[in-house]
Amino acid sequence: MWVITLTTDFGLRDAYVACMKGVILGIAPESRIVDVSHSVSPQDIREAGFLLAAAWPYFPAGTLHVAVVDPGVGTSRRPIAVVTEHGTFIGPDNGIFCPALQAMGRIEPQTGALKGAHGVELTSEDHRLKPTSRTFHGRDIFAPAAGHLATGVPLEHLGGAIDRVTTLDLPGFRRRGRTLEGAVAHIDGFGNVITSIPGRELPPEPVIRIGDATIQGLAESYQDRPLGALVSSGGFLEIAVRNGDAARRLGVRRGDPVEVLEAP
Amino acid sequence: MWVITLTTDFGLRDAYVACMKGVILGIAPESRIVDVSHSVSPQDIREAGFLLAAAWPYFPAGTLHVAVVDPGVGTSRRPIAVVTEHGTFIGPDNGIFCPALQAMGRIEPQTGALKGAHGVELTSEDHRLKPTSRTFHGRDIFAPAAGHLATGVPLEHLGGAIDRVTTLDLPGFRRRGRTLEGAVAHIDGFGNVITSIPGRELPPEPVIRIGDATIQGLAESYQDRPLGALVSSGGFLEIAVRNGDAARRLGVRRGDPVEVLEAP
Amino acid sequence: MWVITLTTDFGLRDAYVACMKGVILGIAPESRIVDVSHSVSPQDIREAGFLLAAAWPYFPAGTLHVAVVDPGVGTSRRPIAVVTEHGTFIGPDNGIFCPALQAMGRIEPQTGALKGAHGVELTSEDHRLKPTSRTFHGRDIFAPAAGHLATGVPLEHLGGAIDRVTTLDLPGFRRRGRTLEGAVAHIDGFGNVITSIPGRELPPEPVIRIGDATIQGLAESYQDRPLGALVSSGGFLEIAVRNGDAARRLGVRRGDPVEVLEAP
Numbered sequence: 011m012w013v014i015t016l017t018t019d020f021g022l023r024d025a026y027v028a029c030m031k032g033v034i035l036g037i038a039p040e041s042r043i044v045d046v047s048h049s050v051s052p053q054d055i056r057e058a059g060f061l062l063a064a065a066w067p068y069f070p071a072g073t074l075h076v077a078v079v080d081p082g083v084g085t086s087r088r089p090i091a092v093v094t095e096h097g098t099f100i101g102p103d104n105g106i107f108c109p110a111l112q113a114m115g116r117i118e119p120q121t122g123a124l125k126g127a128h129g130v131e132l133t134s135e136d137h138r139l140k141p142t143s144r145t146f147h148g149r150d151i152f153a154p155a156a157g158h159l160a161t162g163v164p165l166e167h168l169g170g171a172i173d174r175v176t177t178l179d180l181p182g183f184r185r186r187g188r189t190l191e192g193a194v195a196h197i198d199g200f201g202n203v204i205t206s207i208p209g210r211e212l213p214p215e216p217v218i219r220i221g222d223a224t225i226q227g228l229a230e231s232y233q234d235r236p237l238g239a240l241v242s243s244g245g246f247l248e249i250a251v252r253n254g255d256a257a258r259r260l261g262v263r264r265g266d267p268v269e270v271l272e273a274p
Numbered sequence: 275m276w277v278i279t280l281t282t283d284f285g286l287r288d289a290y291v292a293c294m295k296g297v298i299l300g301i302a303p304e305s306r307i308v309d310v311s312h313s314v315s316p317q318d319i320r321e322a323g324f325l326l327a328a329a330w331p332y333f334p335a336g337t338l339h340v341a342v343v344d345p346g347v348g349t350s351r352r353p354i355a356v357v358t359e360h361g362t363f364i365g366p367d368n369g370i371f372c373p374a375l376q377a378m379g380r381i382e383p384q385t386g387a388l389k390g391a392h393g394v395e396l397t398s399e400d401h402r403l404k405p406t407s408r409t410f411h412g413r414d415i416f417a418p419a420a421g422h423l424a425t426g427v428p429l430e431h432l433g434g435a436i437d438r439v440t441t442l443d444l445p446g447f448r449r450r451g452r453t454l455e456g457a458v459a460h461i462d463g464f465g466n467v468i469t470s471i472p473g474r475e476l477p478p479e480p481v482i483r484i485g486d487a488t489i490q491g492l493a494e495s496y497q498d499r500p501l502g503a504l505v506s507s508g509g510f511l512e513i514a515v516r517n518g519d520a521a522r523r524l525g526v527r528r529g530d531p532v533e534v535l536e537a538p
Numbered sequence: 539m540w541v542i543t544l545t546t547d548f549g550l551r552d553a554y555v556a557c558m559k560g561v562i563l564g565i566a567p568e569s570r571i572v573d574v575s576h577s578v579s580p581q582d583i584r585e586a587g588f589l590l591a592a593a594w595p596y597f598p599a600g601t602l603h604v605a606v607v608d609p610g611v612g613t614s615r616r617p618i619a620v621v622t623e624h625g626t627f628i629g630p631d632n633g634i635f636c637p638a639l640q641a642m643g644r645i646e647p648q649t650g651a652l653k654g655a656h657g658v659e660l661t662s663e664d665h666r667l668k669p670t671s672r673t674f675h676g677r678d679i680f681a682p683a684a685g686h687l688a689t690g691v692p693l694e695h696l697g698g699a700i701d702r703v704t705t706l707d708l709p710g711f712r713r714r715g716r717t718l719e720g721a722v723a724h725i726d727g728f729g730n731v732i733t734s735i736p737g738r739e740l741p742p743e744p745v746i747r748i749g750d751a752t753i754q755g756l757a758e759s760y761q762d763r764p765l766g767a768l769v770s771s772g773g774f775l776e777i778a779v780r781n782g783d784a785a786r787r788l789g790v791r792r793g794d795p796v797e798v799l800e801a802p
Binding site: 013044045046047048049050061062064065068069070073198199200230231232233234240242243248253 | 288291292296297300316317347409414
């Protein structure tokens, strides 16, 4: 029994996701397939990477994570699989796995060199659907790779080893004197604003500047304050509006700056 | 093999639902997880309660129903599990289970006292994810509880017994002379208007007043009439427009009044 | 272990899909249920037919495909099941299976006569949910039929044999001199325009006229050109805009004409 997760921008109207599941179940009938999201904004590699980085810590270590946000499908971008002790990642080498691999310390942030992880380029013709389309590698390359790995095919049968993967310039945080500087990393479906500043870096009495607002201190729950800051379920500084949409209230978008000062 | 259903307002864009599924499969790999809905309107406890009350009768009796519409997460509202002979309900004690438990006669409508059902407050630290966040009990408390119950952990290991749950003031119906008075209980994705008046209470030739319309008699099918009344698949008076949106046509919203008279 | 797919227009807000899954798992606990789509446009039999025809080739041959876009529920339209060597199709006899059965050569396009396929009308009272509603045969007739077939009940126990099914007037293609004439068959969630012209019929250097555009030659990938034509993952001529919405750019809708000429 293997768990296989899927993260795509294919949406839920079409049959694309179902085709991938059919291919997987045809090869590995006992696998359990879990959707992470198929509503990633079209071609938004960063959003998919954020979601996968949010999800993997809660899955069994042997889980196969397939992610297909793939504007470069059919070009020279490589199809890859990367095995770590926390899970295996299968998809295009376009940076989509960078947030997850960086969070688990399995790549050098600057170079993308793998550390304590094994990667291959998925070149094996024997482990693809035939004919292989130029436009749907999710179905023709990535789903079969997941299926074969789930049935016990060794990683090295799927292609030649790689030693680095493509990275993204992820929103991070830095200290400038007594100020922490970060950015909006994600806006969730409730409108909650999740930043790139880890909760463990926050001072005891933070003063947060974001959009047109200044927020004093941390809230205890979403109900605590009309506009509150708290540590998100993923461990980062989050801004929320009680029963409302914080991103709209603050007028912020992904990438916008966030500052945290220590109360004087 | 246990079936576990999920009902939330988390939406399908984010990884929140997937995190819950990962936690469940990590504890109870053989469980079958079924989504009831993740598109409940944000913080709409009544809507979630309606959907769960519509779903549970069609699931095996041993099914574990996890529902997380939880605006009070992190406050003093209790996390609970209630076992009945028709299924087990796991989530916040905010009224979300009231429609299901009331329909199966397992609570006193006024007091919320449990009748022929066993409940606990989910206080066991050993059956939570650690660290336990203040903002995502779906992942940290309810999913683990479902997983542990699915693997056979006895209910009483999860916390101390409770004898009542929070209730909602649900739309009902009453007789006033020859008139039945009820309300719009739910508007479904087609725009069909489902009322709180049970089909079995209807007179042989009902005259229905709702919004700006008066409808004579019952239709045999959705195709039967341009604007028709029929008994819904859940057993309640329903108003539908042939291949159209009845709620928009009638201009009604949840809670609006519905009257049924007997044809003279 | 049987795979059962579901294709409906029930949407993801309501509990309708979950009710069907509960019924299936109650009868056939070991079945694997895969959603093809529940976001078919309301009452759009053609769209559901297109999606199912796109999905079935990627599922194991024994898969049970349940499709419920059923504006005629409760009328005289027949509930049916059709078994082929590529899969079994269960739903209303309203043409929804026509695209799949025609693509696999299992019906006469004009008459709907079955060829090398066995069909029944689902009349057996013993294999329905009781009471059987007039408005939700997905739950009360089709889900039970799938569950019973998955547990090994012979097809002929479910009802009397039928020898033809309802057909749709599907968009095809024809040659007129050196010109191929077809139509827009589907617009996917990215806005890609999928036509009814098979890729194998295209001349080496096609000139494509669609909406207000003329497109010269075929692209190699979605990135290749700002507005490109290519062979879709399903094998048909497709028009796409790089990282954009081709249907909006071209101003086309399903059914609009497409012409392919040979470059002079």
